Amino acid sequence: MAITTRCALLLGLCWLMLTGCARGPQTCAVCDRDECTGMGFRVTLESGKTITTCCPRCGLHYGASQKVRAYGATDFSTGQSFDAAAATFVSGSDVHPCSRPGAMRDAQGCCAMTTYDRCLPSLVAFREREAAVAFQKKHGGELITFAELVSKK
Ligand SMILES: [Zn+2]
Ligand SMILES: [Zn+2]
Numbered sequence: 296m297a298i299t300t301r302c303a304l305l306l307g308l309c310w311l312m313l314t315g316c317a318r319g320p321q322t323c324a325v326c327d328r329d330e331c332t333g334m335g336f337r338v339t340l341e342s343g344k345t346i347t348t349c350c351p352r353c354g355l356h357y358g359a360s361q362k363v364r365a366y367g368a369t370d371f372s373t374g375q376s377f378d379a380a381a382a383t384f385v386s387g388s389d390v391h392p393c394s395r396p397g398a399m400r401d402a403q404g405c406c407a408m409t410t411y412d413r414c415l416p417s418l419v420a421f422r423e424r425e426a427a428v429a430f431q432k433k434h435g436g437e438l439i440t441f442a443e444l445v446s447k448k
């Protein structure tokens with residue numbers, strides 16, 4: 296077996312064991328990770344096609360190069376889907392369920408992985424601004440609206 300294949304398997308295994316969050320049934324169309332419940336994001340294109348990503352960060356990255364009709368976010372506090380345009384996001388908090396834990400990367404040793412992570416800084420969506428504020432107080436990060444996010448890119 297090629298070393299790279301073995302590493303990938305090991306990594307996958309560790310990832311499954313170390314990741315605390317519940318995994319959704321979908322796989323991210325951008326980074327191929329499983330969707331984290333409470334973080335899922337949907338991008339509906341002009342063509343009518345909808346893709347699902349593991350988190351808003353991936354969804355916005357994808358949408359930046361597409362003709363997008365609508366973005367759908369998941370409210371982190373309730374798990375319900377809603378229009379991302381109305382969301383308040385917390386960027387760069389200490390909650391980043393879809394990024395790989397750094398410790399695991401070191402423990403594996405063998406795998407040359409970039410430190411760049413598509414999903415970081417993490418982006419968590421909230422329907423209620425108060426919920427976002429409460430989350431930010433606990434987990435740090437910065438409050439940001441959808442309009443600000445889109446104009447930042
Ligand atoms: Zn992703
Ligand atoms: Zn992600």
